[in-house]
Amino acid sequence: MIPYLPMLAAKADPVPVGEEWVHEVKWDGVRTIAQVGASGPGADDGVATWTRNGNSSTLAWPDVVAAAPDADLVVDGEVIALNGAGLPDFRVLQERMHVRRAATAARLAAGLPATFMVFDLLRLEGEDLTGRPLLERRALLAEALAGSGWAVPEHYDDGAMLLEATRSQGLEGVVAKRRTSTYRPGERSPHWRKLAHRHRGSYVVGGWRPQEGSTDRLAALLVGEPTPDGLAYRGRVGSGIGPRASRLLTELVTGLGRGASPFADEVPRVDATGTTWVEPVLVVDVETHGSGHTRLRQPSLVAVRTDLTPDDL
Structure with missing residues (x-):
């Protein structure tokens, strides 16, 4: 059973501006909720992952599971893989997403390695953090993942700069988030806004x-x-x-x-x-x-x- 449904972003055009917003790269990957530790349901050897609609995906990502931190937590992020140009590309992950055999998943992980970009912390050491402000959750997240193989992407104050940078680098786009936003599981919130370059x-x-x-x-x-x-x-x-x-x-x-x-x-x-x-x-x-x-x-x-x-x- 998935511990939390992911919070979703509303569409934005243009990217919002102002001191109340922070901005991050929109990753072209698979939205994933991950749980580490034995306190929640469904964990497999201490680590379990789910897709955004609650389907178990643990078997598909043995490399993500192996890189997990030694902690008791639930996080939200994107599993990404790089294409031949060195850019995150959903298409690279398509073959891995549908795997149902552990041996096949291990073989694909060796040839198409994935990285888990974790952008939010929903629970830590049994405590629900969804009611806390975004920046507080992010600070705790950076500490919790220190030394692990899971990555925490950067936040930026200048959304227009990041939008242009992602456009020039061939990345998917930008997500803007209110610094004070709480995490609303399963809701599409105006406090998170996304803008993609691709149609x-x-x-x-x-x-x-x-x-x-x-x-x-x-x-x-x-x-x-x-x-x-x-x-x-x-x-x-x-x-x-x-x-x-x-x-x-x-x-x-x-x-x-x-x-x-x-x-x-x-x-x-x-x-x-x-x-x-x-x-x-x-x-x-x-x-x-x-x-x-x-x-x-x-x-x-x-x-x-x-x-x-x-x-x-």
């Missing part, structure tokens, strides 16, 4: 299409966005689906077939022809050049988000 969004899969000339090689997804009126169609995503992603997606959509479109609006015939409709339960991340008339422009698959459900969107 990336999470969408629900409503159907798939095979590669031309085949019937079973998944080559494209039809995706939509949850709205008060139902699942609104946003476009067909084919770019980014290579052989490995195709195999993973094929496995995930198996058994989800349905007879009719799950989209609340009409799907254009050019997209609907040849499509196998599926129950709208699978979430994927898509990068796009933006949207026009509600349709994604030049969309490309980034990753499957087994840590998210349509309700999270």
Whole structure:
């Protein structure tokens, strides 16, 4: 059982300014709650991790578990891994996220090492800290993780500077947080605000299409966005689906077939022809050049988000 659901950030544009705000890098990783010590539920050899929707992820991160501090605590952060350019990249982690065998997880950890960037402390030595101010929690966090393999990212006073620095360095963006903010588990709070440089969004899969000339090689997804009126169609995503992603997606959509479109609006015939409709339960991340008339422009698959459900969107 996950000890705390993560606090979520609201979108910001522009980045907030003023002395009441501090700013940190927005990491392109997997949001993770981690527990160390035997005082909480679900610990495995003293360490356990969960995704943002409460699914256990301990098996997937043996290197993160091995780097844990010798303490009794619960923390919030992002598991990251670097791509060939030396930048945090969610896509690098995709293969590791879905591992269900310890031997496979160990092999992948050796070739694709991960780092846990810990930005908040929720419990320490059995004491709940969520009601304390952010900067107080951060000071205790730095002490608790000293000498461990888990990292505490820097805070910056100048949000505009950090925004430009992350843009020029190819990082994902910035998160601004009020210095006095308490931690509100499971809530999306205006006291935390995020701004990403990339046009990336999470969408629900409503159907798939095979590669031309085949019937079973998944080559494209039809995706939509949850709205008060139902699942609104946003476009067909084919770019980014290579052989490995195709195999993973094929496995995930198996058994989800349905007879009719799950989209609340009409799907254009050019997209609907040849499509196998599926129950709208699978979430994927898509990068796009933006949207026009509600349709994604030049969309490309980034990753499957087994840590998210349509309700999270």
